[in-house]
Amino acid sequence: MNGEEVENVEQLDNMKIEDEEEIVTNEEENATYEEEDAPNEVQEEETSDTAAGDANGNGDGDGAEPETTETAAPDTNGDGAEQEEDSGDQPITLYIKAGVTSKIADCPLCQRLFMIIVLKKIKYQVCTVNKEILPAEYKKILGNTPPPVLVDPNVQTDNALGKVIDDIIKAEHYLESVFQPKLENANPAAKKVGSNIFSKFSALMKNQDKSKKEVLINRLRGELKKLDDFLKDTSEDDELSPGRCLEGDNFTLADCDLLPKLHRVEVACKFFKFEGVMDGFDAVQRYLDAWKETPVYHIIKYDEKEVFNTYRFVVMKS
Secondary structure (H helix, E strand, O other): OOOOEOOOOHHHHOOOOOOOOOOOOOOOOOOOOHHHOOOOOOOOOOEEOOOOOOOOOOOOOOOOOOOOOOOOOOOEOOOOOEOOOOOOOOOEEEEEEEOOOOOEOOOHHHHHHHHHHHHOOOOEEEEEEOOOOOOHHHHHHHOOOOOOEEEEOOOOOOOOOOEEEOOHHHHHHHHHHHOOOOOOOOOHHHHHOOOOHHHHHHHHHHOOOHHHHHHHHHHHHHHHHHHHHHHHOOOOOOOOOEOOEOOEOOOOHHHHHHHHHHHHHHHHHHHOOOOOOOOOOHHHHHHHHHHHOOHHHHHHOOOOHHHHHHHOOOOOOO
């Protein structure tokens, strides 16, 4: 497999968002993604850690054998504190879905784990694989398990690869329990807000009844309105109120969950001409725009055309 080295950004020393207003997060159900994913082409690859530079997830790649590029872990975490030692010298591997026309697919679950890894400045490598036709080398070591899959070779288990986690919640819990900085949410409302957005969006995208279109759009807008209202609540007498992110000015696990999903909603509604879905939600738009200005977004981002590839066979033809 051919791979390109992706360099992360040293500016992750402080992952505070500097100029925009508010950012939200969301702890949402994950099971709704799989039925919406379109076929991808075989591409594998992409490795890095947190060195100086800028990077994104776009590019071409082929072959079936993951390539490893090792880089050194940084000395500081997002809070400016001393970075906790990695669990070993070898990088953690994150297997994610390959895109149809670009390196990285539109997969909020993959982006969720990728974002957590980058924020924690863990030494890592990313390998992109075709979900529909798993490469022989991948199947040899991981069977038919679809990405995302997290592998930590520094933990001794019965598996020669090390610790293998193919469940998104368990992978998130492992990263949170082992690596600094902690990203867990203190505010229960931050984890709940926006939790119904993706299900309403999914119902709209899969709808085949024109008579239901406006009703489904209004239901989605109703959930977006709740998120917008939450983001506007910046009461200074509440230490857990939203700041530039869902809880203050630093990303949390809820941000890592919600932002990739919200981005998919934004891009899909644009591509498939669901006019007006995002209109009027200024706080939500500021939240998204602020995220897109951070180094972490530029590391994990994909070509927006991948959203079209995800839904091109799903959305009702007008």
